[in-house]
Amino acid sequence: MATAAGFDFRRWRLVLLGGLLVGIVLFAAIFAPWVAPYSPFDLDVAKMLQGPSAAHWLGTDELGRDVLSRAIYAARISMQVALLAVTVGLVGGTLIGMTAAYFGGLVEQALMRAMDLLFSFPAILLAVVLMASLGTSVLNAMIAIGIVFIPGFSRLARASTQAVLRQQYIEAARSIGMSDIRIIFREILPNITAPLMVEAAVAFAYAVLLESALSFLGLGAQPPDPSWGNMLSTGRGFMAQAPWLSIVPGMAMFICVLGFNLLGDGLRDVTDPHMRE
Amino acid sequence: MDIRSRALQDGRPTLSIRDLTVDFPKRDGAFRAVDGVSLDVWPGEIVGVIGESGSGKTMTALSTLRMLPKRAVVSGSIELGQRRILDLSPADMRKLRGDRLSFIPQDAMRALNPTMRIGRQVGEPLVLHRNLSFKAAVSRAVDLLRAVHVREPERRVEDYPHGFSGGMQQRAMIAMGLALEPELIIADEPTTALDVTVQAQVLKLLKEIRDREATSILFITHDLGVVAELCDWVYVMYRGKIVEQGSVERIFMDPRDDYTKMLLASTPTLFPREAAI
Numbered sequence: 001m002a003t004a005a006g007f008d009f010r011r012w013r014l015v016l017l018g019g020l021l022v023g024i025v026l027f028a029a030i031f032a033p034w035v036a037p038y039s040p041f042d043l044d045v046a047k048m049l050q051g052p053s054a055a056h057w058l059g060t061d062e063l064g065r066d067v068l069s070r071a072i073y074a075a076r077i078s079m080q081v082a083l084l085a086v087t088v089g090l091v092g093g094t095l096i097g098m099t100a101a102y103f104g105g106l107v108e109q110a111l112m113r114a115m116d117l118l119f120s121f122p123a124i125l126l127a128v129v130l131m132a133s134l135g136t137s138v139l140n141a142m143i144a145i146g147i148v149f150i151p152g153f154s155r156l157a158r159a160s161t162q163a164v165l166r167q168q169y170i171e172a173a174r175s176i177g178m179s180d181i182r183i184i185f186r187e188i189l190p191n192i193t194a195p196l197m198v199e200a201a202v203a204f205a206y207a208v209l210l211e212s213a214l215s216f217l218g219l220g221a222q223p224p225d226p227s228w229g230n231m232l233s234t235g236r237g238f239m240a241q242a243p244w245l246s247i248v249p250g251m252a253m254f255i256c257v258l259g260f261n262l263l264g265d266g267l268r269d270v271t272d273p274h275m276r277e
Numbered sequence: 278m279d280i281r282s283r284a285l286q287d288g289r290p291t292l293s294i295r296d297l298t299v300d301f302p303k304r305d306g307a308f309r310a311v312d313g314v315s316l317d318v319w320p321g322e323i324v325g326v327i328g329e330s331g332s333g334k335t336m337t338a339l340s341t342l343r344m345l346p347k348r349a350v351v352s353g354s355i356e357l358g359q360r361r362i363l364d365l366s367p368a369d370m371r372k373l374r375g376d377r378l379s380f381i382p383q384d385a386m387r388a389l390n391p392t393m394r395i396g397r398q399v400g401e402p403l404v405l406h407r408n409l410s411f412k413a414a415v416s417r418a419v420d421l422l423r424a425v426h427v428r429e430p431e432r433r434v435e436d437y438p439h440g441f442s443g444g445m446q447q448r449a450m451i452a453m454g455l456a457l458e459p460e461l462i463i464a465d466e467p468t469t470a471l472d473v474t475v476q477a478q479v480l481k482l483l484k485e486i487r488d489r490e491a492t493s494i495l496f497i498t499h500d501l502g503v504v505a506e507l508c509d510w511v512y513v514m515y516r517g518k519i520v521e522q523g524s525v526e527r528i529f530m531d532p533r534d535d536y537t538k539m540l541l542a543s544t545p546t547l548f549p550r551e552a553a554i
Contacts, residue, residue, distance in 0.1 A: 167387060169387065169390045172380070172382055175379070175380035176380075177372060177374035177376060178375075178405060179371065187393075190393070191390070
């Protein structure tokens with residue numbers, strides 16, 4: 001615990017490390033126009049497929065565009081998609097899970113069996129199917145990935161709500177005449193946010209991967225908009241001549257996903273009372 | 278000796294329970310938790326219901342609040358003032374709880390929401406039943422906390438429950454119960470979780486409230502010492518039935534029922550008498 005005596009570095013080190021990596025990616029995403037040395041769209045055919053150099057730190061792609069700049073702009077898309085997708089999953093899943101746990105009975109059965117149905121599809125397959133029916137665009141990718149996340153969040157919210165419902169303060173809230181809706185939002189929700197936030201951080205990493213996978217398959221961000229997924233997809237064709245085209249977006253993805261995973265794990269440990277000494 | 282002094286002042290009891298029966302259906306028949314209980318609480322009277330665990334005393338209290346588990350089957354009649362509790366709609370019942378009828382639970386620590394400031398919680402009944410704003414409710418909470426002798430209430434309303442000691446938490450619960458000057462307070466072993474000195478303070482406080490506000494109190498307990506200290510009239514419950522009732526003096530000096538005698542004999546005293554059974 002961070003006490004007045006001092007900050008317990010060991011307890012928070014995962015959070016700090018994860019936060020640092022996430023911070024780098026977020027910084028690049030938010031300040032892309034100032035951070036990136038070139039425009040991600042500027043063609044320079046004379047300089048295509050050049051290796052790393054002083055002018056282009058991470059080389060150029062098959063159309064002579066600066067790979068570093070494209071990777072930085074790609075972070076924007078990834079972060080936008082992940083943020084909206086996690087929000088959709090978190091809000092939808094939490095509402096469904098809390099409703100199911102609170103009312104129980106048939107309501108719970110209906111909602112949770114529907115969640116099981118969604119859960120039974122492999123995530124990427126579900127996302128691809130949803131994209132196929134919604135159409136190809138970044139916004140639809142966000143929605144599709146968000147829907148993929150709903151069952152996981154709903155199960156977590158349901159389990160956490162069930163634990164909170166056994167607490168006496170719920171009975172106390174009822175004894176002063178609180179309505180169901182008010183109990184759900186004022187008494188239960190604040191008490192289940194910690195596990196949901198941890199799950200959200202982990203889901204964020206997963207959303208980045210899913211978005212890249214969809215873009216790799218040509219279902220997410222459309223060229224010329226840069227995304228780590230479609231950069232990897234193009235780079236695949238030049239693996240022998242220009243390996244940096246694949247390595248750079250791959251590394252970017254790696255740093256981003258690692259950062260969010262460390263952050264999620266670290267937050268779980270910090271918020272878990274059993275890990276406290 | 279065995280005269281119910283308060284009953285003579287007013288023609289109508291605050292709470293009147295007649296032939297209350299609570300059954301819990303089981304695979305083979307039903308479990309009868311409360312078996313034909315009748316009891317009265319008169320205005321300004323503190324009535325004790327004493328019995329061992331499983332005697333049905335808490336079920337009797339929860340029936341009055343209509344907060345029994347859903348599967349419980351209730352029959353008989355419960356009247357609070359002119360209202361027939363068991364016939365009220367759930368919405369009307371909700372309006373009654375925390376307003377005309379309030380509940381003080383056993384373990385205040387667990388009955389307070391850990392994520393909400395004390396002031397907000399103590400003021401909650403005012404928000405629910407009197408449409409007070411958050412700010413107005415908190416400023417009323419200051420007065421309420423002062424009335425239950427919490428020191429520096431202006432500062433304390435900003436605290437979270439974990440910053441309160443056990444006795445203070447119970448005071449906060451009592452303050453919440455008093456918020457709307459209810460006709461009846463039902464207290465379910467409110468002092469069991471407290472140590473003896475704090476217990477004495479809380480009992481004194483309840484008495485003081487009764488004297489000041491003329492509130493009726495139904496006090497559920499298994500503790501004979503508490504009954505002797507606090508109550509005007511006592512009902513002894515055993516296996517879902519009321520086996521004996523009388524003034525505190527009469528019950529202690531001249532117990533008539535065998536179970537009551539056993540109960541009295543089982544209390545360790547400095548000068549043990551020969552057990553009657």
